[in-house]
Amino acid sequence: MDPQTARTRLEDERRDARARLSAARATLERLRTERAEAGTADDEHDPDGSTLSAEWTMAAAQCRIVEEAIAEIGAGLARVDAGSYGICASCGRPIPRARLEARPAALTCANCANCAGSQ
Numbered sequence: 515m516d517p518q519t520a521r522t523r524l525e526d527e528r529r530d531a532r533a534r535l536s537a538a539r540a541t542l543e544r545l546r547t548e549r550a551e552a553g554t555a556d557d558e559h560d561p562d563g564s565t566l567s568a569e570w571t572m573a574a575a576q577c578r579i580v581e582e583a584i585a586e587i588g589a590g591l592a593r594v595d596a597g598s599y600g601i602c603a604s605c606g607r608p609i610p611r612a613r614l615e616a617r618p619a620a621l622t623c624a625n626c627a628n629c630a631g632s633q
């Protein structure tokens with residue numbers, strides 16, 4: 515994948531990710547307000563309270579996931595700048611194009627990712 519295409523794809527991904535992050539943060543903000551309005555609602559025993567907690571947990575998890583994705587995309591863009599984009603950070607071989615298409619921010623080839631037990 516040429517650097518210009520890679521940069522465009524990563525920037526597209528980052529724009530999407532930022533939109534998802536804003537949405538998740540807006541949800542957290544809304545829940546915070548609802549919780550404040552509910553006053554001293556007991557999360558353990560109030561059914562509405564537990565629903566609120568489950569939604570909160572989901573939105574908070576979503577925030578974390580998207581923040582990680584944005585960091586990963588940033589690292590990918592830095593690699594485009596450095597001229598090392600598309601090279602596996604682990605074994606140094608080119609990352610297959612299909613993998614980059616599916617996951618533009620991938621830092622390693624699928625083999626190394628599987629060995630590391632991540633990505």
Ligand SMILES: [Zn+2]
Nearest residue numbers: 602605623626
């Ligand atoms: Zn590799």
